[in-house]
Amino acid sequence: MVRVFTFASGKGGTGKTTMTINLGTSLAKFGKRTCIMDADIGMANLGLSIGLEDVPVTLHEVLAGKASIHDAVYEGPGGVQVVPSGISLQGFQQSDPERLRDVLKDLTERLDFLLIDAPAGISRDGVVPLAVADDVILVVNPELSAIVDAMKTKILAEVVGGHVRGAIINRATAESAGTVSQKMEKVLGARVIGLVPEDQNVKKAASAKVPVVIKYPTSGSSVAIRRIAAGLAGISYDKEVMEPKDSFIDRFTKVIFRGKR
Secondary structure, eight states, X not given: OOEEEEEEOSSTTSSHHHHHHHHHHHHHHTTOOEEEEEOOTTTOOHHHHTTOTTXXXXXXXXXXXXXXXXXGOEEOGGGOEEEOOOOOHHHHHHXXXXXXXXXXXXXXXXXXXXXXXXXXXXXXXXXXXHHHOXXXXXXXXXXXXXXXXXXXXXXXXXXXXXXXXXXXXXXXXXXXXXXXXXXXXXXXXXXXXXXXXXXXHHHHHHHTTXXXXXXXXXXXXXXXXXXXXXXXXXXXXXXXXXXXXXXXXXXXXXXXXXXXX
């Protein structure tokens, strides 16, 4: 049975799209039939991030009733399937976000995991992705404003019937991780399921339009993301196979990481 995760944030710039891409790629490389979908029909950054900005059919056409969802699925890095959104303003205006519910029914029959990149903030376009997921995961930066905004998103998710599984702290530093993790769990009322450290390799990989878990697989961010993906999939995390010796991320998260290893 397919498991649907929606990745959400209270503000833009938290790394939500990057997290969706890399977790989806990691799950695919674990052998799971995985699809990532860009439900941010206004900004549509997911396809741009992996070189799928010029595809002929996108989620825009599907939500406008002009195409089947199966026509908008493309092969992505590491074997992950990708449903990008379009980048045209006209396509955005013609899209009906409410169609997403029916679209998902047609898409999920042959999947193990569907990861949805939701619009940032509180908007009409963002309600359906929060409501249709089995679990909503908040992507938050280690700063007060991001935590407060994430709280608003959590409340909205619960109002529309969504379930918030937890939060990922992205771009964390070793100095702030423990304190921020504790504060976030207290404020959000949701556990921290993983921390991803500040890592310049993420920007380098993004410039190359390649997921960091493929471009720099031994980097701290990649190891952290694979750990989170293993936890989401219920996979036993084989540290000896999945990490370099004396991994920085092992030392970084050994006290506060809560997922499976």
